Amino acid sequence: MTTISLLQAPHPDLTATPEVRMLLKPQCADRGVVDGAWWPRTRDLARELPSLVAVLDERWGRITRVAVNPRSWLEIPKKVPAGIHTVSVGWFDAEQDPDDLLLLSYTVGRWDLLIVPPECDPERASWLMCAAADVNNRQSVRELLAGPRSVRHTTHAAPWEAL
Template sequence: MSATLLPPLPHPEPVAAPAARLALKTDGSSRGLLDGAWWPRSRDLAHELRALTDALDPLWGRITRVAVNPEHWPVIPQKVPVDGHTVKVGWFTPEIDPHKLLLLSYGTGRWDLLVVPPEAGAESAARLMAAASGRDGLPLTASALIAADEARHGVSASDRPSAPDEAASETEGGATATDVLKAPAGTVSAGLPRQTDPPGPAGRPSGL
């Protein structure tokens, strides 16, 4: 009985994750309540944070801690391994706006980003990102900014998912909202509020 020897299968080439979709305030911009906006592609926080830190670490220094409100994140991991280090994750409610992400950079400062709903249409997302990163934007909270956009345009930011051709152009860099647009504004103190019990099924990770 003879055996047939097959050549070894080639190793698959690693596929790079899509770049984080960010719009950040420029140096010298009035800070207001937000430092910019982030448009994640899903509600998988562990997965999305890897792309986010890849983009922000070179700009803001190593991101070491993140805090969210659990309302829109089904699962909140305690720690997320990213490129070369680990990000600790905590949640705070009601102190943190449900549509905001708080980030702390090692030895540098704190930043607050509007979280655009992943299911938002491209037009809604572009408006929200421009408003949150604008030089002289209104001093609105993340939730107030989303509510104002919905009231003005008569449609929820999450009502219309991106069309396949829009998603493709965003991944390929065709839309300006998909890129890291500007360098950050200045830094502020990194004090954090008291941690309280979250509503709903989200598990409670360790505090920041």
């Protein structure tokens, strides 16, 4: 299991994006339905997506497109800046689960991340992220979100911890 944390250098700008909270399955694993989980801080996709893509570009290769369900976000920008390139953003209403983030790369392929709702309490968010990143887990986004609400997953590390 991989924990990725994007740490920002000290900067006087208090609006700087904080670290990315995510857990990913190992690259060599038979990934199942989801490849990990992402816990954004808000439902502002234009603000949240650039730092996520920057981290994933390094891990998976250049992310070129992202698809979301419009029910989960306040607005869906057509494009977002991501480092030295721009990522196209699209949406699917009926075809895509509201809590699924679809990421595409020309060179590497497709990934699906469970979107942990920003308003989720930390204990539940930790359980969801660990469950989504568990290599033995074959549950869908919907099944993960319907899972146990009080039982902690076998992985005990907090998903936002740096390695």
